[in-house]
Amino acid sequence: MILTPHAVVGAALASGFGFSPGIALVAGFASHFVLDSLPHWDYKLLSHHKDKINPINDDIIINRKFLVDLVKLGLDFVAGISLAWLFFANHGLASNWAIMAGALGGVLPDFLQFVYIKTRIKSLGWVRRWHIYVHGSELEFRFPTTPLIFFLILFSALILGNWFFFIG
Numbered sequence: 001m002i003l004t005p006h007a008v009v010g011a012a013l014a015s016g017f018g019f020s021p022g023i024a025l026v027a028g029f030a031s032h033f034v035l036d037s038l039p040h041w042d043y044k045l046l047s048h049h050k051d052k053i054n055p056i057n058d059d060i061i062i063n064r065k066f067l068v069d070l071v072k073l074g075l076d077f078v079a080g081i082s083l084a085w086l087f088f089a090n091h092g093l094a095s096n097w098a099i100m101a102g103a104l105g106g107v108l109p110d111f112l113q114f115v116y117i118k119t120r121i122k123s124l125g126w127v128r129r130w131h132i133y134v135h136g137s138e139l140e141f142r143f144p145t146t147p148l149i150f151f152l153i154l155f156s157a158l159i160l161g162n163w164f165f166f167i168g
Contacts, residue, residue, distance in 0.1 A: 001038075006107050008103070010028025014027065021100075024102035028105025047065040085100070085103075087161060109131060113131055
């Protein structure tokens with residue numbers, strides 16, 4: 001799944017439940033794997049080298065294609081953080097710090113995967129293995145399933161993060 005819904009859902013959890021920053025970070029982190037277990041679409045990373053035998057051995061090649069991927073990921077990250085701020089900052093049950101911690105927690109597993117792939121630090125291997133496991137089959141979902149799921153997740157997160165607005 002792209003980074004934007006991960007950030008928005010992490011922020012929504014913080015806002016909707018009034019989490020502290022630490023709990024928000026953990027909730028956002030956990031929500032990443034829940035979202036990734038749903039059928040979804042991932043954009044292709046041009047620098048990603050897939051090991052068809054053992055995905056734990058995938059690699060990301062640092063070259064010109066990586067720079068294109070970095071711009072794509074950067075825009076996705078900024079969109080997610082911006083939407084999280086726009087939807088939930090200054091009017092939720094949680095502090096703005098907690099909302100941003102939830103958003104960052106939501107995208108943290110993908111960053112840790114990158115760190116693992118490039119460094120092979122054994123203590124981060126569980127993130128890569130768990131990520132592969134929750135993704136399950138590598139089914140590709142095409143239009144209209146993908147946009148529908150994307151917008152349902154964002155709409156649900158908006159309601160979750162602002163539920164108090166609807167009852168107050």
